[in-house]
Amino acid sequence: MNIVRTIPRLKKQYPYGFALLLVIGALSTLPSPQSVNSASIVDESTTTVQQYNQPVAVLYGLVTPPVTPPITPPITPPVTPPITPPVTPPITPPITPPITPPITPPVTPPVTPPIPYVAGRVVNTVTHKPYTGITFPAIFTSTPVVLTNMTTYREADTAATRITTASSKGIAVKIEEEQSKDREIVHAAESVDYAAFANGIIRNTAGTQIGETGKVTFKQTSGTYWYTVRLKQSYKNPVAIAQITSYTSSQPAHVRFRYIGRNVFQLQIEEWDYLDQVHSAEEVSYIIIEAGRHQLADGAIFEAGKTQATHQWKQVSFSPTSDQRPVSAPLTLTQVQTYANSQAVVTRVRSLTDSGFQVRLQEEEGNDGLHTRETVGYLAISPGK
Numbered sequence: 001m002n003i004v005r006t007i008p009r010l011k012k013q014y015p016y017g018f019a020l021l022l023v024i025g026a027l028s029t030l031p032s033p034q035s036v037n038s039a040s041i042v043d044e045s046t047t048t049v050q051q052y053n054q055p056v057a058v059l060y061g062l063v064t065p066p067v068t069p070p071i072t073p074p075i076t077p078p079v080t081p082p083i084t085p086p087v088t089p090p091i092t093p094p095i096t097p098p099i100t101p102p103i104t105p106p107v108t109p110p111v112t113p114p115i116p117y118v119a120g121r122v123v124n125t126v127t128h129k130p131y132t133g134i135t136f137p138a139i140f141t142s143t144p145v146v147l148t149n150m151t152t153y154r155e156a157d158t159a160a161t162r163i164t165t166a167s168s169k170g171i172a173v174k175i176e177e178e179q180s181k182d183r184e185i186v187h188a189a190e191s192v193d194y195a196a197f198a199n200g201i202i203r204n205t206a207g208t209q210i211g212e213t214g215k216v217t218f219k220q221t222s223g224t225y226w227y228t229v230r231l232k233q234s235y236k237n238p239v240a241i242a243q244i245t246s247y248t249s250s251q252p253a254h255v256r257f258r259y260i261g262r263n264v265f266q267l268q269i270e271e272w273d274y275l276d277q278v279h280s281a282e283e284v285s286y287i288i289i290e291a292g293r294h295q296l297a298d299g300a301i302f303e304a305g306k307t308q309a310t311h312q313w314k315q316v317s318f319s320p321t322s323d324q325r326p327v328s329a330p331l332t333l334t335q336v337q338t339y340a341n342s343q344a345v346v347t348r349v350r351s352l353t354d355s356g357f358q359v360r361l362q363e364e365e366g367n368d369g370l371h372t373r374e375t376v377g378y379l380a381i382s383p384g385k
C-alpha cells in the first residue's frame with residue numbers, strides 16, 4: 001500500500017479529521033521521534049515527512065472505514081400459509097318428516113248376531129211319558145243342540161231326562177228311570193229345564209268367545225270306549241254339558257265324561273251298570289262354556305261353574321246378582337265332569353232358587369247308592385228380555 005498517495009485523498013475527504021490527525025500525531029510523536037517504527041507518512045502539503053508510531057494505524061482505521069458489506073436481508077422463505085383443510089360443513093341429516101301413522105279407524109268388533117238359542121222350563125209336568133209341549137220359536141234351520149235337566153226331586157227313584165224326538169221345531173222329553181232293582185219306571189211329574197242352541201260359537205257382549213256348541217254321533221261299542229271331541233278353541237276352565245238327543249235304543253243311557261281338557265274332551269254313552277254297556281249309535285249334543293259369569297248381547301246371564309259332589313246333597317250358590325230374572329230361578333243344567341268312580345251315575349237337582357241349588361250324585365237303584373266324590377259342572381242361564 002502506498003500510504004503517501006493515500007493521504008492527500010483522505011485530507012481532501014476529511015479536512016477536519018485530517019487536521020486533527022496531524023495534531024494528535026504531532027503530540028504523540030514529539031517526545032521521541034526516534035521511536036517511529038517502520039510506518040512513514042509524507043505530508044505533501046508541507047513536504048515534511050513525519051513519522052508516526054503505532055497510533056497511526058488507529059487513525060488510519062478512522063480514515064478508512066471498514067467496508068460494510070451490504071446488509072443482505074436474510075432470505076425469508078416465502079410464507080407458505082398453513083394448509084387449512086377445507087371446511088367440511090357438518091353433515092346435517094336430512095330432515096325426515098315425522099311419520100304420521102295412518103289413521104286407523106277404531107276397530108269395531110264385527111257385529112256377530114248372537115247365536116240363536118232358546119231356554120225355558122217346564123214346571124212339574126214331565127213324567128216317564130214323552131212330553132211334547134216344548135216348542136221352539138222359528139230360529140233354527142235344523143235340529144239344534146239340545147240340553148235338558150231335571151231340576152226337581154219330586155220322586156227319589158233313580159232317573160234322568162231322555163229326549164225321544166228332536167227337530168228344529170221342538171223336542172219330546174221324558175223322565176227315564178232304570179230297572180236295576182225292579183221293573184217300575186213310572187215317575188212323578190218333575191220340572192225340566194231346557195236350552196237349545198244353533199251349532200256354533202257363544203260370545204259375550206264384548207264379542208269374546210265364551211263357549212261353543214256341537215253335536216257328535218258315535219256308537220258305544222263297550223264300557224271302555226271313549227269318544228274324543230276336539231273343540232274349536234281352548235278354554236281356561238271349561239264346563240261341559242252333554243245329552244243324547246236321538247233315540248235309537250230305548251235302553252236307559254246318559255252321557256258320561258272321562259276327561260275335559262282345555263280344547264278336547266272324552267265322553268261315552270253310559271248305560272246303567274246292570275246293562276251290557278253296548279249302545280247303538282246316538283247323536284250327542286254338547287255345550288262347552290268357560291267357567292264364570294258371562295253376559296250375552298241379548299242381556300242374558302250365563303253362569304258356569306264347578307263343584308264337588310257325592311251321593312249326598314251339596315249346596316251350590318250362584319254369584320250374587322241384582323239382575324232381574326224372567327223366571328223364578330236360572331235355567332240350570334248339571335253334569336258329572338269326572339270319572340273318579342266308574343259306576344254309572346247321574347246328577348239330581350232340587351231346591352233351585354235365584355240364589356242357588358242343591359245337587360247330588362245318583363247311581364242305579366241296584367247299587368249301594370254310595371258314590372265317591374266327582375266334579376259336577378253346571379250352567380245357569382238367566383234369559384234376556
Ligand SMILES: [Ca+2]
Pocket residue numbers: 157158177178182183184185186
Ligand atoms: Ca223305579
Ligand SMILES: [Ca+2]
Pocket residue numbers: 155157177184185186187188
Ligand atoms: Ca219310579
Ligand SMILES: [Ca+2]
Pocket residue numbers: 251271275276277278279
Ligand atoms: Ca245296551
